[in-house]
Amino acid sequence: MSATSGIPRRRRALLAVLSTLGLAAVLATAATQSADASAPAPPSGWTQLFLDDFNGSAGTGANTSNWQYDTGTSYPGGAANWGTGEIETMTNSTNNVSLDGNGNLRITPLRDSAGNWTSGRIETNRTDFQPPAGGKLRVEARIQMPNVTGDAGAGYWPAFWMLGAPYRGNYQNWPSVGELDIMENVQGINKVWATMHCGTDPGGPCNETTGLGNSTACPNTTCQSSFHTYTMEWDRSVTPEAIRFYVDGVNYQTVTANQMDATTWANATNHGFFVILNVAMGGAFPAAFGGGPTAATESGHPMLVDYVQVLSSSGSTTTPPPSGNHDAYSAVQAESYDSQSGTATESTSDTGGGQDLGSLANGDWALYKGVDFGSTAATQFYARVASGAASGVSGLVEVRLDSRTATPIGSFALANTGGWQSWKTVPANITSVTGTHDVYLTFTSGQPADFVNVNWFDFGH
Incomplete structure (x- = not known):
């Protein structure tokens, strides 16, 4: 599939789907509880860096103290169609991005009478999310994917992800600055994908444009029918440094520093990140699973986000300690x-x-x-x-x-x-x-x- 270099493409080709993890030991979580569940308090040893629980009046927009809207079909001067081939126009309209009054953010793709799609994409104002030396960073959100499946879901591409801070304002240095996809889904399939992008495109140590990814079914209930908690934990307290991805506490994908050369890892991780929420329509990832949207695709199914939370756990400033090995x-x-x-x-x-x-x-x-x-x-x-x-x-x-x-x-x-x-x-x-x-x-x-x-x-x- 053709690709434009220097831009984020969260997913471009069909990944080999690895064996689904055993779910017998999956912990019951807040995923299947009511739609409005407050973000859990930080565990002992963790500090909350960021929280938006999307409480507010129905029909109001995202809190611009926390978020900025991406609008149109590209970043200023960036590649067309957000570099992914998606077809929607992103707006700051409350028709596409708004609170539902029940503690959730709705990002809703809509098709007008002429067949044109609009949707929403927001990213944190902050770009400094990263673990401290010897510590950890945890980024999580409780999300219900658009509740649409089959032909009606063709072309839907919801995502919760992060880009390296050097990308903001440059828009030409992907994938070297790093991308961490905490949750992606297409076509209403009951799976969540997690991926790290890095290095050079095409190819390189992160196998671009596919990236280093894996997928799994959502535990207990489908991704579309219920809320699930999607988490990335970036761990600088271990050797080699590791980035782990979870759904409802189940670790199904891990990328470690020794999977690539030191320069590639450093370029992808030695800086802050910002968080993005969006629902795209069409593009290369849906195309790998049959394409869309089509005439059968249903307009108006929102991604619901209960909260987004970023936590940090401090570690030693001496990593590893002076004990050899x-x-x-x-x-x-x-x-x-x-x-x-x-x-x-x-x-x-x-x-x-x-x-x-x-x-x-x-x-x-x-x-x-x-x-x-x-x-x-x-x-x-x-x-x-x-x-x-x-x-x-x-x-x-x-x-x-x-x-x-x-x-x-x-x-x-x-x-x-x-x-x-x-x-x-x-x-x-x-x-x-x-x-x-x-x-x-x-x-x-x-x-x-x-x-x-x-x-x-x-x-x-």
């Missing part, structure tokens, strides 16, 4: 050294927060014990670095194995990046490495002045 292919926080000379830790303003390793100059070093490269050779090194060094001051960031006087297996040179908190990810080729080694970062310069800060580093194949 690092995964070479997940970010090793620079401040998690086992020993060092000449360095200092400080708070960082880089994405994810936490601390960085600073005051690095000629002769300084840091040791990270037990870095596991596995049996497939690593050939790349990546470091997240910043420099406010004066003009003419530069130096090398070097990687050595098992001894700080060993010959470097790779290095890169760095000068001023625009400031001591002006961060960039720099790659370097390294001599092939397998097995488990103690890794030394060493810093060499022809001047005595500090020349670099390091936030994290990792390796790739």
Whole structure:
């Protein structure tokens, strides 16, 4: 199927449907309760970053303190038909987006007498949703998909999803900035799809334009007949870092950092995200399941959203802790050294927060014990670095194995990046490495002045 590069396409082709998870152990949830169920209180250890429970008078629009409307058939200057081939025009009319007076938001596709479709698409004003260093982010919504099936549902494409913050205002950098599809559905099929998009299009480590996805039937009741809770949990407390997708508490799709090279993962995740709710009509994903809308498609079936909630759980700023056994292919926080000379830790303003390793100059070093490269050779090194060094001051960031006087297996040179908190990810080729080694970062310069800060580093194949 033809595709336009540089734009989000939440789904373009038929995914191989994997085995449905066993549902015998599915917990009963609020999914089958009344339409208006308040968002659950944050569990112990979690902080609520965002909540809209869509309480308000029937017929009023979305709260513009929380949401902005996407209107028309594209972003300004972006690809036509939202880059997906969908055919509706998005509006800010309460005919398409409104509260129902019972604690729900309705996004309703409508067909006029001339056969033209309108619908609604809103996205959070905030673009800073991401887990803290060593912590977790949970984004969830309780939703009833449009209650329409069979021929009457042809072309319906409801979704609850997220895009990387760098996309806003650019509209040309998809899929590298990352997309997390928490809930998608087409044609009124009793399935929910969850997908991560990243890398390059077509192909790449996320198999674009399909993405890394999976689907499952909704537990207990169909996706269309009842409310279900759709959740994404992004976990930076584990190695490798993981993004998990759930329906009613059942984990049916997980993507981990070691499924792709470190640069692709970093580009897709080292920034905030914003949340989107919409119902599209037509496009490539429905086309993969028979197409539509058709003359038989029924107008006016809304997606109902009871609430959208974003939670954060704080973690250690040292991830993983300084006890060895690092995964070479997940970010090793620079401040998690086992020993060092000449360095200092400080708070960082880089994405994810936490601390960085600073005051690095000629002769300084840091040791990270037990870095596991596995049996497939690593050939790349990546470091997240910043420099406010004066003009003419530069130096090398070097990687050595098992001894700080060993010959470097790779290095890169760095000068001023625009400031001591002006961060960039720099790659370097390294001599092939397998097995488990103690890794030394060493810093060499022809001047005595500090020349670099390091936030994290990792390796790739």
